[in-house]
Amino acid sequence: MVENLLSVTRIQDDTGTVKKEDEVVEEVVSEAIIRLKRRLPDIEIHVSAPEDVLIIPMDPLLIEQVLMNLMENAFIHSESDRPIDLRITENPDTVTFHIIDYGKGIDEQTIPLILKGEYTAPRTSDTHRGMGIGLSICNTIVQAHGGQIAAHNHAHGAEFLFTLPKGDI
Amino acid sequence: MTDSYSILIIEDEKNILDFMAKTLRSNGYKTITSETGQSGLSIINSHCPDLILLDLGLPDMDGNDIISSVRKWTSCPIIVISARAGEQDKVAALDLGADDYITKPFGTSELLARIRTSLRHSNRMASNSPLFIRPYKCQGLMLDFEKRIVTLDGKEIHLTPVEYKIVAYLAKNSGKVMTYASVMENVWGPFTDSNNRILRVNMANIRRKIERNPSQPQFLFTEVGVGYRMCEDENEM
Numbered sequence: 001m002v003e004n005l006l007s008v009t010r011i012q013d014d015t016g017t018v019k020k021e022d023e024v025v026e027e028v029v030s031e032a033i034i035r036l037k038r039r040l041p042d043i044e045i046h047v048s049a050p051e052d053v054l055i056i057p058m059d060p061l062l063i064e065q066v067l068m069n070l071m072e073n074a075f076i077h078s079e080s081d082r083p084i085d086l087r088i089t090e091n092p093d094t095v096t097f098h099i100i101d102y103g104k105g106i107d108e109q110t111i112p113l114i115l116k117g118e119y120t121a122p123r124t125s126d127t128h129r130g131m132g133i134g135l136s137i138c139n140t141i142v143q144a145h146g147g148q149i150a151a152h153n154h155a156h157g158a159e160f161l162f163t164l165p166k167g168d169i
Numbered sequence: 170m171t172d173s174y175s176i177l178i179i180e181d182e183k184n185i186l187d188f189m190a191k192t193l194r195s196n197g198y199k200t201i202t203s204e205t206g207q208s209g210l211s212i213i214n215s216h217c218p219d220l221i222l223l224d225l226g227l228p229d230m231d232g233n234d235i236i237s238s239v240r241k242w243t244s245c246p247i248i249v250i251s252a253r254a255g256e257q258d259k260v261a262a263l264d265l266g267a268d269d270y271i272t273k274p275f276g277t278s279e280l281l282a283r284i285r286t287s288l289r290h291s292n293r294m295a296s297n298s299p300l301f302i303r304p305y306k307c308q309g310l311m312l313d314f315e316k317r318i319v320t321l322d323g324k325e326i327h328l329t330p331v332e333y334k335i336v337a338y339l340a341k342n343s344g345k346v347m348t349y350a351s352v353m354e355n356v357w358g359p360f361t362d363s364n365n366r367i368l369r370v371n372m373a374n375i376r377r378k379i380e381r382n383p384s385q386p387q388f389l390f391t392e393v394g395v396g397y398r399m400c401e402d403e404n405e406m
Binding site for chain 2: 021022023024025026027028029030031033034038045047048049051053055060061064086088
């Protein structure tokens with residue numbers, strides 16, 4: 001939580017952008033998983049990625065934060081023990097990170113509100129507690145990179161995905 | 170025997186200082202503590218501790234000045250304690266001669282592992298032991314420094330000469346983080362380009378030969394923005 005808030009201070013206030021360096025995607029992904037496992041030793045994640053080396057401009061600490069937040073959400077809110085899939089796909093101008101769980105799914109109508117940080121969980125249920133702020137920070141970070149974040153349900157659970165541009169925009 | 174080792178902790182946050190001192194004492198180390206850089210420096214000069222844990226964010230002086238000053242006369246291992254976001258500070262500290270770093274917040278086992286690794290590497294230098302004649306071994310990966318071959322589960326892995334040099338350097342320093350600059354200098358020589366892209370592309374290729382899944386490595390770990398750390402040699406665990 002504190003780390004989430006500190007992350008935001010790395011985004012330049014005046015321009016809403018971040019300081020980007022070329023980073024190797026698998027290095028950022030593996031560090032994010034190692035750091036998350038330190039906090040959640042029981043989390044299981046399967047990563048699949050293209051064989052080619054992907055290098056894209058980013059602030060690696062912020063993208064690690066996004067990956068950790070999304071994987072942690074999938075672990076905590078899916079109410080399922082099945083491993084989480086982290087699937088990385090390459091498109092002509094972008095790279096997409098899919099975080100897929102096999103749980104109870106999400107309420108798709110609340111997603112736009114959650115991403116904007118305008119969602120408050122119903123008082124009667126604590127299932128979404130802590131989800132809101134993390135996701136709106138993810139959204140801010142991804143947008144500062146010129147990317148997009150989205151979420152929807154698939155046949156057996158929920159999928160969150162975000163896309164980052166390969167070159168500078 | 171660990172009880173013969175004395176560790177100096179220089180840290181201005183009292184609760185972290187107390188926590189570390191208590192942890193280390195209960196694991197058989199002697200501890201000396203200091204809340205300022207100035208008194209830390211004079212303790213180093215008077216007590217010659219076996220290892221120094223140094224917080225980079227001290228109120229009275231720059232942690233890096235302490236490292237340079239200590240490195241003028243002793244190779245006593247220094248482990249830097251730093252905040253998460255300060256990659257540049259960590260790299261500067263390591264390139265000035267710190268042996269390793271640990272990021273707040275850290276757990277007891279991580280702290281103890283870092284200390285053991287650093288003490289072992291410093292003992293090895295002091296005793297001049299013929300270490301590198303013995304191959305590096307870890308979870309089925311073996312590197313024979315004499316024959317210059319790398320095998321995984323008994324099968325030979327074909328590395329280019331540059332790739333071999335990188336892996337051999339990380340294996341000789343296994344368990345410790347090695348900065349991009351130190352690997353570059355060791356492999357390509359002191360006047361190499363400051364752009365580390367060539368190293369990172371080589372590492373990606375090495376991972377594709379050694380790791381079963383490059384995104385979930387077993388042997389070669391990246392400390393993003395700082396450098397690489399190779400899984401600790403099993404002979405030394």
